Amino acid sequence: MNAAEILHTAQAAGVVMMASGNDLMLEAPAPPPAPLLNAIRQHKVEVIALLRQRLPFYQNAIDVHEEFEQRAAIIEHDAGIPREWAEAFARMDCCQRPAQISDKAWQNIKHYTGLLLDRHIHDIIRRGWEVAEIFGCHYAAPERRYDAMGVLLLLHDCEIIGVEHDRITLMTTTGAEQVFYRTRLTRPQERIMIWELADSGRAHSNPF
Secondary structure, eight states: OOHHHHHHHHHHTTOEEEEETTEEEEEOSSOOOHHHHHHHHHTHHHHHHHHHHHHHHHHHHHHHHHHHHHHHHHHHHHHTOOHHHHHHHHHHHHOOOOTTSOHHHHHHHHHHHHHIIIIIHHHHHHTTOOHHHHHEEESSOTTTOGGGOOGGGGOSSEEEEEEOSSEEEEEETTSOEEEEEOOOOSSGGGEEEHHHHHHHTSOOOOOO
């Protein structure tokens, strides 16, 4: 095995490796497999070099996760909403524009995310709506596939004027009413969360 294969095998075995000077420190819930330990001893120098090379990526990932956790905790406390909803708003706050969504649409989404939290989220939660029904979208065509689109993507130059258990009523700037009905998705596997669009378009290394 080379160094990258060793890290991958260690991760699969639940082994965490950390470089400390010229030494390797291992943490594991159970004794690591003997072939893995032999490979680590044989390629110790290469493994340490690869760990140090990957360190900036993992430090950045840790920083992003800590920022997300802080925002979710603040939203949960200040807005008085369940953790699941607080995490949804925090993810929207932290994520960058997905490549599948235009600049104009993204600005609109960010604007209405704030309005939902400030004005309507308690009614939405009380009426039993789910996170995916607000923040969901089609994985390949988020701005075109209405059959997988959550309420957030429908909010263009309008405001929410009514929330019921089976519908959300919108009013446009011209005074026309539009109604979003809760419907059972025919292909629920094609719906993902808006922030997952951003994740799907970005390359990731596997943590170890």
